[in-house]
Amino acid sequence: MASIIDPKFKRGFWQDGEPFVWGTAAALSAILISITILIAVIMVNGLGVMWPSDVALLSLQDGAQVFGLPLREDPILGSDAINLQIKTGNRDLYGADFRWVEKGTVRAIEYPSDVYTLERMEYGNFYGRFKRLGDGAAPASSEDLEKAWQAGQEEKERIAAAAEEVNALSRRIDGISGRVLKLKHSGTPENDATLQGLLGEQETAKQELQGRMAEQSALTQALLAHTATFVDAGGREMTIPLMNIVRLYQPSQMGIGAKSRFYLSKIGELLFDEPRESNTEGGLFPAIFGTVMLTFLMSLLSFPLGLLAGIYLREYAREGIFIRIVRIAVNNLAGIPSIVYGIFGLGFFVYGIGGTIDAWFFPERLPTPTFGTGGILWASLTLGILTVPVVIVSTEEALGAIPRGIREGAYALGSTKFQTLVRVLLPMASPGIMTGFILAMARAAGEVAPLMITGVVKLAPTLPLDAEYPFLHLDRKFMHLGFHIFDIGFQSPNVEAAKPMVFVTTLLLVLIVLLMSSTAIYMRGRMRERYSVRSL
Amino acid sequence: MTDPVTTEESHVTPQKPAGGVKATSERPKAKPAFDFEPKIRIENLSLYYGQTRALFDVDMSMPAGEITALIGPSGCGKSTLLRTLNRMNDIIPAVRVTGTVAIDDVDIYSKAVHVDLLRKRVGMVFQKPNPFPKSIFENVAFGLRIHGESNRNSIEETVEKSLQRAALWDEVKDRLRENAMSLSGGQQQRLCIARALAVGPEILLMDEPTSALDPRSTARIEDLLDELRSDYTIVIVTHNMQQASRVSDWTGFMYEGYLVEFGQTEKIFIAPEKKQTEDYITGRFG
Ligand SMILES: Nc1ncnc2c1ncn2[C@@H]1O[C@H](COP(=O)(O)OP(=O)(O)OP(=O)(O)O)[C@@H](O)[C@H]1O
Ligand SMILES: [Mg+2]
Numbered sequence: 001m002a003s004i005i006d007p008k009f010k011r012g013f014w015q016d017g018e019p020f021v022w023g024t025a026a027a028l029s030a031i032l033i034s035i036t037i038l039i040a041v042i043m044v045n046g047l048g049v050m051w052p053s054d055v056a057l058l059s060l061q062d063g064a065q066v067f068g069l070p071l072r073e074d075p076i077l078g079s080d081a082i083n084l085q086i087k088t089g090n091r092d093l094y095g096a097d098f099r100w101v102e103k104g105t106v107r108a109i110e111y112p113s114d115v116y117t118l119e120r121m122e123y124g125n126f127y128g129r130f131k132r133l134g135d136g137a138a139p140a141s142s143e144d145l146e147k148a149w150q151a152g153q154e155e156k157e158r159i160a161a162a163a164e165e166v167n168a169l170s171r172r173i174d175g176i177s178g179r180v181l182k183l184k185h186s187g188t189p190e191n192d193a194t195l196q197g198l199l200g201e202q203e204t205a206k207q208e209l210q211g212r213m214a215e216q217s218a219l220t221q222a223l224l225a226h227t228a229t230f231v232d233a234g235g236r237e238m239t240i241p242l243m244n245i246v247r248l249y250q251p252s253q254m255g256i257g258a259k260s261r262f263y264l265s266k267i268g269e270l271l272f273d274e275p276r277e278s279n280t281e282g283g284l285f286p287a288i289f290g291t292v293m294l295t296f297l298m299s300l301l302s303f304p305l306g307l308l309a310g311i312y313l314r315e316y317a318r319e320g321i322f323i324r325i326v327r328i329a330v331n332n333l334a335g336i337p338s339i340v341y342g343i344f345g346l347g348f349f350v351y352g353i354g355g356t357i358d359a360w361f362f363p364e365r366l367p368t369p370t371f372g373t374g375g376i377l378w379a380s381l382t383l384g385i386l387t388v389p390v391v392i393v394s395t396e397e398a399l400g401a402i403p404r405g406i407r408e409g410a411y412a413l414g415s416t417k418f419q420t421l422v423r424v425l426l427p428m429a430s431p432g433i434m435t436g437f438i439l440a441m442a443r444a445a446g447e448v449a450p451l452m453i454t455g456v457v458k459l460a461p462t463l464p465l466d467a468e469y470p471f472l473h474l475d476r477k478f479m480h481l482g483f484h485i486f487d488i489g490f491q492s493p494n495v496e497a498a499k500p501m502v503f504v505t506t507l508l509l510v511l512i513v514l515l516m517s518s519t520a521i522y523m524r525g526r527m528r529e530r531y532s533v534r535s536l
Numbered sequence: 537m538t539d540p541v542t543t544e545e546s547h548v549t550p551q552k553p554a555g556g557v558k559a560t561s562e563r564p565k566a567k568p569a570f571d572f573e574p575k576i577r578i579e580n581l582s583l584y585y586g587q588t589r590a591l592f593d594v595d596m597s598m599p600a601g602e603i604t605a606l607i608g609p610s611g612c613g614k615s616t617l618l619r620t621l622n623r624m625n626d627i628i629p630a631v632r633v634t635g636t637v638a639i640d641d642v643d644i645y646s647k648a649v650h651v652d653l654l655r656k657r658v659g660m661v662f663q664k665p666n667p668f669p670k671s672i673f674e675n676v677a678f679g680l681r682i683h684g685e686s687n688r689n690s691i692e693e694t695v696e697k698s699l700q701r702a703a704l705w706d707e708v709k710d711r712l713r714e715n716a717m718s719l720s721g722g723q724q725q726r727l728c729i730a731r732a733l734a735v736g737p738e739i740l741l742m743d744e745p746t747s748a749l750d751p752r753s754t755a756r757i758e759d760l761l762d763e764l765r766s767d768y769t770i771v772i773v774t775h776n777m778q779q780a781s782r783v784s785d786w787t788g789f790m791y792e793g794y795l796v797e798f799g800q801t802e803k804i805f806i807a808p809e810k811k812q813t814e815d816y817i818t819g820r821f822g
Contacts, residue, residue: 319629405666409728411627412660413679413735414652423682424668531669532717 039510046507049500050266052251052259055115055127057233058086061105065233067115067127073103089117089125090232097124097497111252114142116230119247120240121276124497128230131237136229145228145248152242155223162216169209171468176202178365185364246276270504279458279488280498284508289463290456290478291445291512294380297474298444301384303437306391310433313392314399315421327396333389342450345382350374350454370475374455376464377474382454383447387440394439398432399425428531434524438517445513448482456483458491481509575600575739575769576621581635583616583625590616592793593635598786603761603770605784605801607777609816612790614773618741621771622658623651639739656683659732663744665724667716667731672708675716675727679735694734702730703760722753729760740764742772746779758783777817781805789813 013019058066068086076083082103091097118126133140133148140148176198183195220243229239254262273283313330317323354371362370371377402425410420426433448456457477464476489495489502574597583591590613598604606614616625623644625631637644644654656679667675676695685691695712699705704726708719716727725745732740742761746754761770761783774780780787781801788798789812797804797813808814 403666405662405664406668408624408627408660408662409666409668409731410678412622412624412655412662413682413731414654414656415678415682416652419682423678428669530715 042503042507042510045500046503049504050263050270052117052249052254052262054111054252055117056086057110057112057115058101058106059108059110060101061107066099067233068099069127070109071098074100076102087125089127090123090238091494092123093232093236093238097494113252114250115252116248116250118230118240118245119281121244121246124277124281124494126230126238126240128232128238131229131231133228134226142250148226148228149242149245149248152223152226152245155219156243159216159219159223162212162219166209166212166216169205169212173202173205173209176205181364246282270508275459278492278494279484280492280494280501284481284484284505286460286463287479287481287484287505288508288512289465290376290460291481291509292516293464294376294383294451294478294480295441295445295516297376297380298383298387299437299441301381302387302391302440302444305384306388306436306440307395307433309388310392310395311399311421311426314396315417315425330389330392334393337449338386338447339449341382341386342453344385345378345450345454346374349378349381354378373475374453374477375475376455376478379451379454379456379478382450383444386447386450387444390440390443391433391436394436395429395433398429398436401432402428427527430531431524431528434520434527438520438524441520442513442517445516446482446509448480448486451480451483452486456480458483458487481505481512485509572597572599574598575639576771577636577638577641578617578620579636579638581617581620581633581637583613583620583634584632585628586630590793591620594795596788596795596798598769598771600769601766602785603765603772603783604786604788605780606771606773606788606790607775607780607816608790608796610775613793614790615743617790617795618660618743618771618773621739621741622655622660624660626651656735657737658739658741659735659737660741661725661728661732661743661745664748665721665728667719667724667727669715669717671713672716672719672727673712676730676734679731683735695730698730698734699727701733701764702726703756703763704730720753722749722756725749725753725757726760729757733764737768739769739771742770744773744775747775754779777805777819789816791816 053069055067056070058068058070060066066086066088067090068088071085071087074083074085075081083100084103084106086099086101087097088094088099089097114129115127116130118128120126130142130145133144180195180198180202183192183198188195223243224241226242227239228242228245229237231237249262251259269283271283271288272285274285275287276282309330313323313327317326350373354369354373354375358366358370358372406424406428407420410424415423455477457479460477460479462473462476464473464478465471466473485502485505488498488505492498576598578594578596578598581591581594582589594617606617608614619625620633620637621639621644625633633645639654639658642649668678670678673695676698677691680691680694685694696705696709699708704723707723708714708727711718716724719727725748729740729745746757749757758779761772764770765785772780772784784801786799787801787804789796789804789808789810791812797808797810799809804813805817808817
């Protein structure tokens with residue numbers, strides 16, 4: 001055995017394969033690092049914004065003082081000086097939310113405990129000290145302010161309830177108008193009893209609406225009269241209606257527990273509330289809802305269609321030149337830019353099918369389109385077409401990977417092709433098919449371009465699913481997290497103020513995709529355990 | 537070579553006479569005619585895979601209730617011939633079959649035959665154990681369910697009976713709900729036999745059923761064959777000469793798509809008529 005023990009023997013550098021191992025490891029590391037950085041950037045920027053930071057008081061060289069949150073430092077090109085970005089808030093006073101000062105000119109930074117942070121319905125945050133309540137006839141403490149604000153909040157809820165009634169009324173009027181239009185369109189004479197009845201009903205409802213609206217605006221006016229006055233660091237006063245203050249707190253007086261509670265309530269707002277301030281503040285609920293519902297509707301179309309097509313291609317179609325071309329075409333569909341699918345969706349679904357539906361079923365409403373305009377149904381059909389190739393390919397491959405012996409075993413027992421497929425092949429292929437579903441879902445949830453022309457909007461007044469008959473409103477426009485990112489990040493009037501929201505939205509979108517795919521991956525794992533042909 | 541077997545009838549006496557009537561002698565051509573009632577009758581059978589011919593005018597009969605072995609060198613068409621008996625070749629595109637295969641005198645390639653019903657009567661066990669990735673119970677119940685049995689009790693009863701017949705019951709009776717993939721190779725093969733028995737076939741086709749197994753599992757399966765022999769007509773393909781001589785009553789030797797010689801196993805192994813057969817059996821080629 002001397003020949004296999006040779007101390008001088010050494011394989012060549014390239015034959016050995018060691019560099020290849022390093023290459024594979026390096027490739028994986030590169031991918032991991034870039035993903036980690038991406039996630040970290042999103043997490044740091046997205047999770048930090050909702051924390052109630054202490055408000056600083058900056059004293060500048062020129063004697064001026066300003067409240068704000070120091071955000072980041074940027075070196076000035078060509079000098080040693082460093083620029084400091086401060087979020088000063090008080091946009092109605094200063095005209096902007098942010099300010100850059102040279103770091104050298106800042107003489108002192110303190111954190112006074114009596115500064116309030118106000119989150120407002122408009123003009124962004126306000127940082128300042130509390131001065132007085134109302135006209136200041138009675139002296140007021142911080143407790144008085146908070147009590148008055150609390151009372152205002154309760155009153156506001158009553159107004160919101162009143163607004164809901166107004167909305168319900170106006171929807172009822174819309175419904176009646178629709179029926180009136182329909183009757184008129186079908187040539188019912190003006191003096192028809194039903195038509196007259198409807199018109200009368202509409203008139204009463206309109207009057208009631210007027211009354212309700214007047215009531216509501218009176219309530220609002222009354223509430224707006226309750227104000228509080230605050231002063232900024234430079235002593236300028238600002239009188240703010242209590243009703244317009246969403247939150248008010250003194251971050252320097254909050255302990256870690258209070259801050260955490262605050263943070264959680266902010267997350268709650270994010271998940272369950274409507275957006276405000278042209279989407280740069282408030283919650284993301286409609287966008288989350290839209291994203292999930294869109295993905296769900298897309299799945300309803302894409303999964304069964306792709307599954308059936310994949311089964312046909314693999315199991316029933318006769319192998320030949322035509323099928324091979326179809327297969328190549330299906331594979332290449334994945335390479336078409338998604339905007340092209342969007343244009344197809346607009347032309348085919350929205351104008352083609354939607355227009356036809358309108359012409360047949362809602363002619364009385366024309367030229368106002370019902371289905372002949374972008375909506376969640378068309379957007380999900382478009383995404384369905386876009387993702388269906390993934391499902392087809394994975395179904396085909398999963399079926400193709402089943403060992404021939406298994407099929408033969410089933411046939412040899414007298415099982416028909418269909419029984420074999422349903423009872424043996426599909427269960428065994430299910431993990432692979434699930435992989436296709438997961439990929440399709442992840443792709444659909446992240447797609448924005450095709451949505452922009454098939455029905456997504458920056459602010460939808462209603463959800464596509466609600467308590468109002470017929471509950472599912474597939475013709476409605478919807479909001480979407482992906483589009484939200486684009487909209488607030490690039491279309492917003494106040495891009496700098498919207499930046500945190502961009503990160504938060506991105507984080508949320510990533511989390512939703514993660515949640516959906518991990519559910520699917522979990523299910524796939526269970527199936528794999530059950531249907532694996534590997535001997536244990 | 538098209539008419540390889542010319543044994544005189546008088547030499548052949550099946551061990552289990554089944555009526556003793558000659559059933560395959562209507563045709564004028566000199567045919568291998570034996571003194572048994574054939575369960576399976578193959579006449580003039582040829583098979584083409586597209587342009588390639590894999591079987592050449594095979595004539596052969598297999599007696600009911602006995603074991604027939606097919607031997608021959610690799611690629612000679614044993615599996616192909618076996619698979620014509622339950623029309624397994626149907627699932628391969630571009631396969632063409634000419635000639636006759638009759639089971640109980642019914643031509644199984646005639647239009648009226650339901651292939652699913654045929655396969656219910658002609659069970660098959662493969663070279664590589666191929667249990668479904670389901671529970672042991674469901675593997676055996678599969679055939680019953682696809683043929684429309686839905687009565688729980690009767691399914692359970694048949695599953696137990698089949699597993700017992702396949703000599704597997706004692707080993708698995710406490711783990712019927714476990715995945716069949718957790719069985720050993722030999723157990724898996726016996727499970728496949730049980731699965732085939734469950735639908736109540738009359739014929740069992742076995743394509744090298746023990747070639748993937750160790751000697752002990754092989755011995756178990758051979759014992760099992762011995763037990764099954766009286767109730768089923770069994771056709772087994774094997775590469776193992778000892779196995780063929782141990783288990784079979786009849787042996788057919790194939791070579792390059794032709795059936796060279798067919799006769800009682802003892803005769804084939806002790807006094808083959810053809811030189812090729814002798815060479816193969818004595819290990820001079822193949
Ligand atoms: N699906 C197929 N398509 C084309 N040719 C085939 C196919 N199956 C088998 N053949 C050919 O038919 C001939 C007989 O094959 P077969 O599998 O019947 O041989 P075999 O005797 O069972 O061999 P082995 O002992 O190796 O299993 C071989 O030449 C083989 O190449
Ligand atoms: Mg073979």
